[in-house]
Amino acid sequence: MVGFEDTVTGKEHVALVCGDVSGDAPVLARMHSECLTGDSLFSLRCDCGFQLQEALRRISEEGRGVLLYLRQEGRGIGLLNKIKAYHLQDQGADTVEANEQLGFAADMRDYSLCLPMLKHLGIQSVRLMTNNPRKVKALEAAGVTVAERVPLQVGKNRHNEGYLQTKMGKLGHMMQDEHFRDQE
Numbered sequence: 001m002v003g004f005e006d007t008v009t010g011k012e013h014v015a016l017v018c019g020d021v022s023g024d025a026p027v028l029a030r031m032h033s034e035c036l037t038g039d040s041l042f043s044l045r046c047d048c049g050f051q052l053q054e055a056l057r058r059i060s061e062e063g064r065g066v067l068l069y070l071r072q073e074g075r076g077i078g079l080l081n082k083i084k085a086y087h088l089q090d091q092g093a094d095t096v097e098a099n100e101q102l103g104f105a106a107d108m109r110d111y112s113l114c115l116p117m118l119k120h121l122g123i124q125s126v127r128l129m130t131n132n133p134r135k136v137k138a139l140e141a142a143g144v145t146v147a148e149r150v151p152l153q154v155g156k157n158r159h160n161e162g163y164l165q166t167k168m169g170k171l172g173h174m175m176q177d178e179h180f181r182d183q184e
């Protein structure tokens with residue numbers, strides 16, 4: 001585990017490294033955005049916790065990989081604003097509308113720290129586990145070489161169906177129903 005401090009925001013990030021990640025071969029990688037509720041408190045409203053577990057499982061199975069745990073809670077709006085967004089969602093807003101009602105863009109994340117983190121770890125290119133093509137684009141724009149996008153579809157359940165639908169419909173996530181491993 002390697003810790004990093006973002007001197008601009010003061011946020012502390014973590015990299016979990018498995019095996020020898022040096023060399024030319026692209027490294028299996030997950031850039032995971034913090035979700036306290038899903039990652040640590042077992043919330044079923046989203047798929048974050050399931051994706052975190054599955055990404056770590058695949059990395060350990062491969063014996064080589066990296067997970068950057070990025071402190072961008074609530075797609076960058078922070079935990080308390082995400083809780084407010086959840087209240088709005090309980091009154092009928094979807095995840096994008098709730099952000100907008102609070103005065104935020106749908107996705108406020110910033111991936112500029114990923115390149116220096118990967119460089120520090122000696123990682124030249126990644127096989128990125130994500131369903132989000134905008135994340136691939138944002139990382140490439142930040143200078144990260146993404147050799148391949150690896151789908152990460154896990155954790156669909158009856159509580160997050162609408163949330164996943166909005167990610168596909170409004171945020172451009174590439175997910176196919178038949179590829180989901182359900183979680184009840």
Ligand SMILES: Nc1nc2c(ncn2[C@@H]2O[C@H](COP(=O)(O)OP(=O)(O)OP(=O)(O)O)[C@@H](O)[C@H]2O)c(=O)[nH]1
Nearest residue numbers: 033034035046072073074075082085095130131132
């Ligand atoms: N604002 C807001 N953020 C949310 C909500 N649900 C989850 N999040 C945050 O969304 C982030 C995860 O982003 P997602 O859009 O689920 O997935 P992604 O990282 O873009 O894409 P993948 O790589 O495929 O997981 C985490 O920071 C969560 O805290 C919500 O309803 N509102």
Ligand SMILES: [Zn+2]
Nearest residue numbers: 035038046048
């Ligand atoms: Zn989540």
